[in-house]
């Protein structure tokens with residue numbers, strides 16, 4: 189099994205491009221954000237707890253998303269691997285992911301990082317709010333908190349994966365989704381088997 193990580197700030201296009209990559213390489217796309225939104229929609233206890241944190245632009249506890257990821261890894265038939273989108277988001281999650289995979293005799297194959305400046309994060313998320321109606325896209329204060337959370341808690345993963353020789357980065361700043369997707373697909377081609 190291959191394990192790839194889509195990395196980048198909110199609004200970089202992780203989810204959008206993950207769909208194309210998953211299809212091309214026969215990978216299962218796992219978005220922890222989407223799984224959490226499913227829990228919220230289903231009204232589960234986990235969903236109710238998570239909603240408060242998500243709607244404020246904060247992260248949910250590592251143990252919650254790690255449990256979801258481990259469950260998702262159980263359903264591995266008929267695919268070449270997994271494409272993780274929005275996970276890991278903290279150094280603790282990255283280290284725990286390494287441990288979870290090591291137990292299975294597996295490892296992270298590569299990190300596909302899409303970089304955009306903070307100014308574009310606001311623009312993209314404001315646009316997405318009109319289309320998807322996500323509560324955590326709704327106000328500039330919440331977006332600003334998510335950007336702050338990204339810089340404080342998620343950005344340190346860049347050094348972690350660079351150190352491991354697994355970090356591959358492209359820009360996601362082209363005006364169209366097609367142009368950006370092309371860059372992401374080219375980046376994926378460069379990741380060694």
Ligand code: AMP
Nearest residue numbers: 220221222242246247248253274275277
């Ligand atoms: P996303 O759809 O990836 O933008 O995620 C939406 C929200 O879900 C995030 O702002 C977090 O509150 C929560 N979330 C998603 N993935 C994680 C994660 N790996 N760790 C902690 N919180 C997460």
